[in-house]
Amino acid sequence: MDLDLNQDQQAIQDAVEALLAKHAGPERAVELQVDDAYDHALHQALEEAGFLEIGLVDGAGWLEAVLVVEAVARAAGTVSIGASAVVAPALLARVPRGAVALAGGEEGELIRHAVQASCALLDGGEEAILVPLEGSPATPVATNYVVPMGRLPGSLPEGERLGPGSGELLRRFWRLAIAAECVGAMRAALDLTVEYVTNRRQFGRPVGSFQALQHRLAECEVLVQGGRWLTLRAAHRAASAEAAALAAAHTAGTALRVFNEMHQMTGAMGFTREHPLHIWTTRLHVLRHELGGARLHRQAAARARWLHHTTQGVGRGN
């Protein structure tokens, strides 16, 4: 056991943070949100620097990929980072060009980046299916949640079936990706809120000095750190069914709590688009619903341990 990042892992984290300092951050996210746009420039920068394929590189792996996903989520990058750096490489052994959408296979489901994606990975139950999305067949769906969302049409090109067991593989790595993005977004939202309550004064003192807020913030810290360790372990275990489901169960289950608490503690200011908090918290709402949300992640974790089942998705194929 050794729970510190090794030198290479630390170097990767530093390098991706340096890139993100230039290309991402809350201001950039606000800029993009005006047009519900995807950050193609950031995607390209990450791709060219090799961060999207890091899970496949000799001497690196899923833990390094998850560090990248977590960092991008912390920096509020508007890219399909979990799908592009974790899920697609695990299924395809390569990184597809352009944004990648992940779909549970439910009719009419809301899908992140569906409009901007060049391909989608579909949970077809036993098999995962790679569907090209040439000519942007998806319909945009307006939401209040910053991330561009869309619906895929009922009839799609046949796509490439990825073989028996690939459905389970998709769900395992998708859960790992959800967890990593949740951890990054929760970390940033919590840090920002701690800063806010430290500076905001009412009744002649910082509001963060009230124990009524301190205990709840401390509880969120325990939850975010616990979720992070579960996520890193799941990455280290190459998204084993149980480890990945536990990570997603914990983080997706915590996401709503963090959303509610951070917005309560930042008051009306946190509900404005002038304060950056919403850049992270709104994403948590999107993430917490993916692949059936905490309810199904918890069931998947229990099935993996006590029923030795492969996990079930939400779609018709299951």
Added chain:
Amino acid sequence: MEFDWSPEDQAYRAELRAFIAATLPQSWAEISQEGPGGAAQVAYSEEFCAELARQGWLTQHWPEAYGGKDASSWRHAVVSEEMWGNAEPRGPRYMTVNWVGPSIMHFGTEEQKALHLPRIARGEEVWCQGFSEPEAGSDLAALRTLAIRDGDEYVINGSKIWTSYVNHAHYCFLIVRTDPESKGRRGISALLLPMDLPGIELREIPGLLGKKYFHEVFFRDVRAPVSCRLGPEHEGWEVVTYTLAYERVGAAHYERAERVLDTLAEAARKRGLLEDPSILERLGQARAAVEASRLLTHRVIDLREKGSRPTPDTNIARVAGTWAVRAVGDLVHELHGAAALAYDTEADGYYRLSQWAGVASGTTEVQLNLIASHQLRLPRE
């Protein structure tokens, strides 16, 4: 970053499991019904610890100079997990080797080390912790028990409360106020007090957790030699901080929680409930809490192994541990229903102790205060 146990530690765990399976008596479930402080478990722990010491496993995490094997903190964690996973056959002696011994090594005189360490290492001494007082619980630094210097003796007057294992203890790790003019953290000293001195009286407080669990201890003009003081006079708060950092994650509560959760899943399976999505959901949710607690505790062990000072990581791990134990405890009642009310059931045994998790060794609220100030660095009033 490496989440797997070394092959050596894995092999050792297998060996230890085999030893435990071969050593624990048939009646272990009955013996352990009252928890580590129950009379039967305390009595059995003497025999078990002696056997463990013969194997060289009771204090292997101690330095060689004190009869240990310099084993890593990870090796010690394997022992903690296997012991708590089996309802702690070391009884109260777990805390003697976990933090009493290390505190004596760190702060003790050569005489104190020579007196206690070899006996602790053989599993012979039982200790209790004289910290809480009726007016000093969460606010431990408000303690009032006085030890006034009289020549080469201290004269102790006052009382301690909630003192687990005191009815079995040979010594008390006692904190007292040696400077009667002082307040708060200054003026406190730690004493290694023999429990057979005249003037010490016990009163049992009937409690919800089990028989003979809570006690109050009264000290009336108890005269103890100054040589039993641990560390510098009036500066015992440092000793307290040191011991608490060891105590708070010394017991691998998550390991027991995990095993109880496994038995709950088995019970649900037998009743045909294991395919029920709502049951699966609750089991999965509790298991996520247990595993988060395990990993946060492992992080503390990792820091300790690397020589890091006590940090808020310890408080974070403790809070997560309490949540894990509670989540499983609540599920015990949910799955077993009214049957879990019966005193002599395994379900009740676990539930009774699980209620206690947020109070023992510092309430959850105190842990949260420490996280708020030392981890989040939130402002004070």
